[in-house]
Amino acid sequence: MTTVDLATSLRTSRDAGRKLLVPYITGGYPGWQDAIRACAANGADAVEIGIPFSDPVMDGPVIQQASQAALESGTTPQSVLEEVPSLDVDIPLAVMTYYNLVHHDGPVRFANRLAEAGVTGAILPDLPLEESAEWAEAADEAKVATIMLAAPTAPDDRLPRIVERARGFVYSVGLLGVTGERDSLAETATALAGRLKAVTDTPVLVGVGVSNAEQAAAAVRVADGVIQGASMVRRLMESGPDEVGRYVAEVRAAIDAV
């Protein structure tokens, strides 16, 4: 097992002029480990592993369905984290989950579990800035980067406070809505990324509603990178890990050409 630090790795790549690609894969869904390996082999800069939760309020139908299937097959936070060291990939790994799973374990214990598994970043979409202190301090201590989300609804005076607390990268929410594929990239996606870039040097990645290679390329004209979730998970569910790898390569090529 090699642990690659998310914050260091993404900043180094960004500073070298590379656009960042972070796929999301639902942990526990059949084939998830091979899907992550396929992401790593085809140009992903990090992978966000979903730890499925019973009530995923920021997720649309595709990720809800994958989460529910994973839970029904017996997936637990522990069963996902136990698999992480054996993934044996050379890119950093983050988890995305909901706060109750952290709260239930206790922030310190959960942060330590992540660190022990080799996870160096965490995204908790139902833990906004005002509620984040206890978790964020525990995560800092365990050297797990707390990736903060910023949304298009945030007034200007809120963004500096969010980016100040963000570690690793800032998750720029692409639109008003939950995860899922859309026909076009929302105007809010590049608008918010631009507002964030103006107030921080931390990498800014656009996620939620970045649905294909073309939209990813449009997003990285402003942002430092993209997160793609539903489009990855749908391919995993429909066709399996190889198709995820092929798609990652396609998006990689598109954003490298920008």
Next chain:
Amino acid sequence: MTIAEERDSSMMSEPDPSGRFGEFGGRFVPETLVPACQELEAGFREAWADPEWREELNTALRDYAGRPSGLSECHRLGEQLGLRLLLKREDLNHTGSHKINNVLGQAFLAKRMGKTRLVAETGAGQHGVASATAAALLGMECKVYMGAVDVERQALNVFRMRLLGAEVEAVHSGSRTLKDAVNEAMRDWVATVGDTHYCLGSVMGPHPYPWMVRQFHRVIGDEAREQARALLGDDPDVVTACVGGGSNAIGIFSGFVDTRSRLVGVEPRGGAAVSRAIPGVVHGMRSYLMQDEYGQVEEAHSISAGLDYPGIGPEHSYLSSIGRAEYPTVTDEEVVDAFQLLSKTEGIIPALEPAHALAWVVREAHTMQGQTVLLNLSGRGDKDVGQMMDVLKDRL
């Protein structure tokens, strides 16, 4: 009697600036919704302090909803149980339950804040019907999310909502009941927050909802306290109500929290958040929550769709943690018996939800001999008659 007369109450005052009652509450929502919750809090504070707006709301509560609701003494059933039983008749409100108090408050507030659309979750359908009603009254668009299981068992209310002009969407995710309807309503709100108000139906969710919804329902307790004093010359020994999220209970408790009255919130056995006393975070709040050993939220199971909820409002968790209120449970069988008992002895068919509180009174009556018990009859049983026809078909 003045409606919604303000009283100071040290125990049920405002939550702290983070929206907490003790260690419960807070605002655990996606970042997208934080500004909306902040705006709602500011909007509510402003409206609540505006005498003109309060008068507008009070007029609607009186002339449209039918407040104040009466207080009925159950002479026959009281004699049978060996105690004095008083019912606060929220079942007689327009739309058939206490839900209208909160919904009129939120709908008038949403309109004042320039919103044109309401989204709501519903379990039994009473909050959905009330929301659809308020939307019709104020000319707003309304969409109601309802678990697919509940759509089936509460077909009458589904039809009512559609008749009132609301769109009803069946939710097929998770346990397909109230908790999943809340998830779906929140997902809708995340996408539509500019023109939409989330008309949350209980004293739960992110700050300011638990506090705001309590303020809209405290009219129940304020009226009941005056009515009980006029009738008894004293406060009742026991004040009881059913608890899902806990809105009707908090409404009546708020009138008695600073009295000597014992406060009893009754949960269904299969949806007992307080009994296990494990705090969790879901639907925007930290409160007691039914969850498995990993923190996955468990499904509640109850004969009553309105109480099929694995959590509870944060202020109830607080009242339980400081020992001011108690939260026993009753079984579906006890509820079915109580449902029949009130019908036959008093000529009042209760909703299955308040039948939980009555079931507790019946079971524990031997410990309360000679006492006065005030029960919040939060809704009427019309909506449950179809379901109960199946349950009772061989028993009547």
